[in-house]
Amino acid sequence: MAQTPMPKMIFVNLPVTDLDRSIAFYESIGAARDPRFCDDSAAMLRFSDTIHAMLLTHARFSSFTERTIIDAHKSAQALLALSVENRAGVDAVIAQATQSGGTADPNPVQDHGFMYSRSFADPDGHIWEMVWMDMEAAMAGEPATEAAA
CATH class of the missing domain: 3.10.180.10 (2,3-Dihydroxybiphenyl 1,2-Dioxygenase, domain 1)
Incomplete structure (x- = not known):
């Protein structure tokens, strides 16, 4: 039996300094937390069925890249x-x-x-x-x- 293809989705990974504060912020603007993808270092917040923000502590984010995490208050990357x-x-x-x-x-x-x-x-x-x-x-x-x- 053929498997239904997954729709095109986006997961925006953001390094955050205070995970709980960031979760509360994104929930306040309408994103919904998906507890299946949350722990003490990461939380997935859903804007729609295809748009998600992955909030990651700096330590967790650093496990995905060796690049420096910028100070987004001073620099813009995206x-x-x-x-x-x-x-x-x-x-x-x-x-x-x-x-x-x-x-x-x-x-x-x-x-x-x-x-x-x-x-x-x-x-x-x-x-x-x-x-x-x-x-x-x-x-x-x-x-x-x-x-x-």
Whole structure:
């Protein structure tokens, strides 16, 4: 019997200085912890069926690479982006991230009519962008209307 192929998934591995604080932060912005993949050095947080963040203590993260863990408060290695359903959702996630110990808008707000994004830095300085896009307007090359938002 043929096995059903696994869907394409992403697991973003992030080094964190305080695992419990990071778990609480990501749960506050809507990620769900998967206890099957959690121990005292790692925790998997699920944003969707295909998008996950693996929070790893520095010691655990270092077991995967010999490269130096950067101070994400001072350096950027990646900008991670997640889509939300509407413009208000962008602002809501940023507000919740700020309330939960994150920093709002470490990068400039982007508002192109058909696309709106803002960013937050988690307590370890990792930058996430929340993005809403009106795909029909983007494909047509037209500005979005508030009705689409």
